[in-house]
Amino acid sequence: MVTTIDNVYSADVSLNAHGADWCRWVIENLERACDPLDMYDRMVEKVWGRTQAIAALDAGMVLTGRNVDWKPSAPVLPQTDLVRITDRDISILARSEAPRAALFDGLLTQIECQELISFAFDRGLKQSGVVDDETGDNIEHQARTSTSVSLKRGETPLIAALEERLSLLTGWPADRAEGLQVLRYQPGQQYKPHFDAFRPDQAGGRRHLERGGQRVATTVIYLSTPIGGGETAFPTSSLKFKPRSGGAVFFHDLDPLGRIEPSSLHAGNPVTEGEKIVATYWQRESVFI
Numbered sequence: 113m114v115t116t117i118d119n120v121y122s123a124d125v126s127l128n129a130h131g132a133d134w135c136r137w138v139i140e141n142l143e144r145a146c147d148p149l150d151m152y153d154r155m156v157e158k159v160w161g162r163t164q165a166i167a168a169l170d171a172g173m174v175l176t177g178r179n180v181d182w183k184p185s186a187p188v189l190p191q192t193d194l195v196r197i198t199d200r201d202i203s204i205l206a207r208s209e210a211p212r213a214a215l216f217d218g219l220l221t222q223i224e225c226q227e228l229i230s231f232a233f234d235r236g237l238k239q240s241g242v243v244d245d246e247t248g249d250n251i252e253h254q255a256r257t258s259t260s261v262s263l264k265r266g267e268t269p270l271i272a273a274l275e276e277r278l279s280l281l282t283g284w285p286a287d288r289a290e291g292l293q294v295l296r297y298q299p300g301q302q303y304k305p306h307f308d309a310f311r312p313d314q315a316g317g318r319r320h321l322e323r324g325g326q327r328v329a330t331t332v333i334y335l336s337t338p339i340g341g342g343e344t345a346f347p348t349s350s351l352k353f354k355p356r357s358g359g360a361v362f363f364h365d366l367d368p369l370g371r372i373e374p375s376s377l378h379a380g381n382p383v384t385e386g387e388k389i390v391a392t393y394w395q396r397e398s399v400f401i
Contacts, residue, residue, distance in 0.1 A: 126167035127175075130159050138168055142176040149182075149369050162209060166368055184370040187282035187329045187395050189214050189362060197277050205359075211346050211375040213353075213363035219277060220358045225335040227270055229389055232294035235261045240295060240303075245311065248319030255304040258380070260295040265400075267291070278331060278393055282362070288324065290394045294335070295380075297342055297388040303380035305347050308394060309365040309372045325397025326366060330376075332390050333360040339386035348375045355388050 127135045134155075141151055148169050155165040166183070173180045189195075195202045206215045220228070237259035241250030266272040271292060279286040297303075308330045310317035332344055334355040343352040344361050353361045367373040380388075 126164070126171050129164045129168065134160075134168075138172045139176060142169075142172045142178055145178075148173070152369060162212075162368060183368055184328075184366075184397070186364060186366065186368070187284040187362075189282060195281060197280050198273075200277075202277075202281060206353075208349070208351055210349055211351065211363050211373065211378070213346070213351070213361060215353050215359065215361050216281075217356065217359040219333060219360050220274065220335070222358060224270055224274075225357050228274075228292075228294065228391060229335050231268060231270075232261050232263065232391075235263070237261050237294070237296055242306070243310070243316050243320065245314045245316045248316035255306065257301040258295045258297045258303060260293055263292045263294065265289070265291045274333075274391075275393075282329065282331075282395065284329070284395050285399075287399050288396050290324075290396065290400055292333075292391045292393055294389065294391045297338070297380060297383045297390075299383050299385060299387070302382040305345075305377050305379040307365070307372060307377055309376070311372075323396075324400030326370075327394045328366050328397055329362065329364050329395045331360050331362045331393040331395075333393060334358065334388075334390055336387060336389040338383045338388040341382050341384035342388035343381045345379045345381050346375060346377065347379065348377055352381070355390070 127138060138151070142148070152165050152169060155168070156162055160168070169182070170180060173182060189204065193204045195204065200218055202216050202218045204214050204216045207213070238261065239252055240256045240258045240260040242253045242256050244251045263271060265275060265286070274292070275286045275289065309327050310320045312318060312321060334357050337355055337357045342355050344355070345352045363376055363378070364373055365376050
């Protein structure tokens with residue numbers, strides 16, 4: 113296929129976000145069958161925004177006749193700030209590009225928050241664990257000092273309804289997700305900076321990948337509001353989200369090309385007063401079994 117800069121300019125403005133030289137570079141490298149993942153890294157390293165780079169490469173793929181399926185699919189939030197999901201309006205209050213995150217409100221009512229807390233507490237909370245790098249087992253670790261309980265998908269009508277809301281909100285099937293994990297943080301308790309995605313280069317990580325692939329996105333649902341502390345923090349960007357019951361923070365665990373996202377490094381800051389109770393919802397690449 114012969115592609116000229118003139119017809120590129122008339123075809124898609126996304127290729128021209130940074131001028132003719134970059135437009136030519138994208139087209140010529142795609143025609144030479146260069147790896148678009150490497151091209152994406154180069155573009156973002158220089159002057160391109162992530163969304164810009166992806167749009168330009170998508171357009172270049174079409175123009176050069178290459179396979180447009182060059183990146184994995186992932187959960188995606190609507191672009192509007194108010195989303196009607198079944199019986200409620202969910203407000204998207206803030207968005208971030210690095211990390212690719214969003215804060216929203218109205219996911220649960222206060223009555224629903226209390227119902228989920230009561231159900232989890234009746235099941236019984238135990239010391240939280242982390243994934244052992246070698247075995248994949250959950251082990252106690254000083255980095256994570258909360259107590260928690262893991263619930264089954266659809267275990268109660270409320271849990272099933274919440275999972276459906278999150279599925280509709282993110283466009284991702286409910287069976288491609290783990291069951292909720294409810295966690296309680298009392299004063300001084302925290303979860304130090306960590307990634308939710310599994311390390312494929314470690315035996316423990318590979319063991320978890322067998323059950324539904326990689327974790328692609330995380331939603332931390334706030335069931336109670338601590339008096340002080342307890343923010344969900346992203347150290348690489350200094351971004352912090354303050355817990356507010358009924359709301360949640362959603363973020364991608366992988367970058368747009370399916371690799372562990374460096375800016376998804378996050379922490380549950382120590383609670384300084386009161387207690388924080390959250391439910392964590394992890395979405396997977398494929399059906400979780």
